[in-house]
Amino acid sequence: MTSLDKVLRWIDSTRDQSTQKMARLISQPSVSSTGEGVKECAKILCDMLKEIGLDAKIMPTAGLPAVYAERIVPGTPTVMFYGHYDTQPVGDLNLWVTPPFEPAIRNGRMYGRGTGDNKGQLLTHIIAVDAFIKNCGELPCSVKFLLDGEEESGSINLATLVEENKELLKADVCYYSDGPIHYSGRPQVVFGCRGIIDAEIVIEENMRDCHSGHYGALIPNPAWRLVHLLSTMKSPDGKVLVEGYYDKVRAITPAEEEVVKDIPFNVKDYFEGVRHPGTGPEWDHVDAMKAHMFMPTMTISGLVSGHTAEGMATIVPYKATCKMDMRLVPDQDPDEIFDLVEKHVKKYLPEAEVIKHGKMYASRTDLELPVSKTVIGAVAEAWDADPVVVPLSGASCPEYVFSNILEMPTISVPYANPDEGNHGPNENFSLDLFIQGIKTTAHVLEAIARGNK
Ligand SMILES: [Zn+2]
Structure with missing residues (x-):
């Protein structure tokens, strides 16, 4: 059995334990717009990272703190995991079937504020790291974590934090998971944002x-x-x-140009509930993707x-x-x-x-870098399906902090279900996708380590 096989088997056998870890994070509020529970959540994450064998610390900013952790394996490439542990406010409580900070499982999903966006997703990386250390004695590559406490408030202090800690935050690639898999059901690998x-x-x-x-x-x-x-x-x-x-x-x-042709885009589905039927413009698939x-x-x-x-x-x-x-x-x-x-x-x-x-600045990582190809390959292997390769998402995120300030390739592979309901009531994360996310991160770590040999 290869070490990756061992890791994947362990991920399956510890499904309940991982689910409980997510519940622990969700039951601690961390709303950055009001500050509610953010510092307490940072402490929980910091302890969680220490517990699995990483050096972790809370990094203060002019606003809410970030959490940093690392485990360096000499002679290996370094993967930086970015994520955010703050959440949006809960909105109208009456619209929630179960309270936002009392995680509940229904229909194979965990419901609660921050399940999909982004505590559940960042946890997949922590558990994947834990899986390697527990089953193989060590990680195949070095890892660093930078967990933002202000993403939902525009990451206003992230660029300064990164500017002031360039040496500490050096890595070969930044990898993060936020948002949903492609609505077609295939995974997606995203190389930038506007x-x-x-x-x-x-x-x-x-x-x-x-x-x-x-x-x-x-x-x-x-x-x-x-x-x-x-x-x-x-x-x-x-x-x-x-x-x-x-x-x-x-x-x-x-x-x-090539990958744009392969991005599924169904005009009818995309504008469903948005445009009145019979109104234009009539988009050609490729032109629409390019404009977007x-x-x-x-x-x-x-x-x-x-x-x-x-x-x-x-x-x-x-x-x-x-x-x-x-x-x-x-x-x-x-x-x-x-x-x-x-x-x-x-x-x-x-x-x-x-x-x-x-x-915010735009960010765009070259699809043809060796690490880009490695990540696309690893996701394909994890899913046994070709991922949709998205050069740039239409929305904006603080990715430029990594790609521009730290000058590292920055790649996002979102793990949540397309109907995760993030920012709204009844936010949820499919438990199957949560486990699949942990496995995907394991594949990526292993592939990046392998790619370096
Ligand atoms: Zn969000």
Whole structure:
């Protein structure tokens, strides 16, 4: 029996024990937006990591702490596991079938806040590490863990923490599991994510809302002026008209072109419950995937001016506001993009104010690196199915901290069920997928160690 076989067999035979470990983590609240239970949860994780033989410590930040752990096996490559132990708030308690911090098993799933996102998923890596140490005496490669306590609040202190601990956090690859497997039921391996910059445009032209009969012809209307401005920023066919906006968009590589064709994308399923039937645009599969992953967006997320409550009010509003987010791709820099947008706004509407909000950088790891191929191969082996290879997810995450600041390949293999209900009520994690996740991590560790020999 190979050492991997031994490990996999142990993972199956300790299913109940692993499930209890997840229950232990879920019963400790850790809501970063309020801070509820976060420090206590960090302590539990730290103890859990020490218990299996890792050097673990709590790393304070200007906000909530991170948990760090490592076990170095000389002469082996190092895998950095990232995860987050904080959760979203629970929302309306009445919508939960069982209380969010009282883990309950129904239909082969564990229900509770943080099961899928992300305590249950980060635990798979801890248990896989435990499996090797217990059954083989040692790990096949070195591991480091960095568990974020603020991911659900935007990981605001993660970049600083990483900047200040570059030497400590050195590794050959960063691996993490968050989000669901592909909705087609196949596993997915994700090599990056888009960045983001949030901005707000405010134009305040008059001292108060005015009677449109008395003043409508005589004073400027900020709502119209904002609309005119916005029409200079994006064409009706979706192209952003801000000068230089696309200058740094990195070209798609031939390998990315190839894998995009293999990503299942069913227009009907994807827009189910989103678009009204019969409305467009009619997307071609490959074009849709390219627009979704490799191109930046400019989205108006809110537009407010004047009287928006019920009934009419015949006024000239004194102020108009637009909130927008721009999803960015490598190598667009969020601050540079903000500057371009601000310059554009100032050119057309000098009196407008442009306010910068949150940002994240995009991240993209090369599919053709040896470690990329190793991870794809290991996931295929673990699942006995080819994973969907996703060059970039459309959303944004703090992955750039690893790929850009620490300059390591960063690969995500999500383990949760597509209906994990994360951020909502009745969040859950399929126990079969939880166990499959532990096994997948074991395969990945073994493959990375093997790939290095
Ligand atoms: Zn989340």
